[in-house]
Amino acid sequence: MSIPVVPSKTVSIPGVSSKRLNPFGCLIHPFDGFYAVKEEGKGSLLASGAIILVFFIATIFKRQSTGYTFNYADLSALNVWLIAAKTIVLYALWVSGNWAVATWMDGEGKAKQIGIVSAYALIPYVAAIIVSTLLSKVLVQEEGMFLGYITSVAMIWSAILMFIGMLIIHDYGAVRTLQSIALTFAAMGIVVFLAVLFYTLFQQVYVFIYTIYNELLFRL
Numbered sequence: 001m002s003i004p005v006v007p008s009k010t011v012s013i014p015g016v017s018s019k020r021l022n023p024f025g026c027l028i029h030p031f032d033g034f035y036a037v038k039e040e041g042k043g044s045l046l047a048s049g050a051i052i053l054v055f056f057i058a059t060i061f062k063r064q065s066t067g068y069t070f071n072y073a074d075l076s077a078l079n080v081w082l083i084a085a086k087t088i089v090l091y092a093l094w095v096s097g098n099w100a101v102a103t104w105m106d107g108e109g110k111a112k113q114i115g116i117v118s119a120y121a122l123i124p125y126v127a128a129i130i131v132s133t134l135l136s137k138v139l140v141q142e143e144g145m146f147l148g149y150i151t152s153v154a155m156i157w158s159a160i161l162m163f164i165g166m167l168i169i170h171d172y173g174a175v176r177t178l179q180s181i182a183l184t185f186a187a188m189g190i191v192v193f194l195a196v197l198f199y200t201l202f203q204q205v206y207v208f209i210y211t212i213y214n215e216l217l218f219r220l
Helices: 032-040 045-065 080-104 109-119 123-135 145-170 174-219
Strands: none
Touching: 032 080, 032 109, 032 145, 045 080, 045 123, 080 109, 080 174, 109 123, 109 145, 123 145, 145 174
């Protein structure tokens, strides 16, 4: 049984009371902020897209600019498409997967709301990527644990924000929210599996056709 979450009216969040929603206000008051996304139609897809773009750029920045003491990546083997798959595509998979699961589980959230809430929830993690990358340039090996602490805290913070966001916009209880998140990950895994399967089949068909084409040219 879902319990509707009503935000406190005594809390004033910068940006929530105005026409637009301040994404950073949601980090401190997620219940009020995400409730405004659902019930008042606040939040910006443009801001969400900007956050995901920063997420993509920050991931590249981390890979290429982490201090040499902590950077074990081959800087000459940068694959932008792979990073895009781990950031932009992964975000798109999450939004589409959660929307599909919510449709099946009678969730109230719309695709736009899922996209906005998911992007806003990623802000602590994206900020941690940038901060830890900058700190890696001045810290020594013995102080590297602090980078892990920063990333871990940010990931937990983002996970809590994501949980609260899904709970509010879908009007679920805590258990049902966890179930929807688990099913979303399952749906994402299925999509990735099918994508890899179709890519493999396409590659085999292409090689087969190309081999026949070369054989015909050779015989002619």
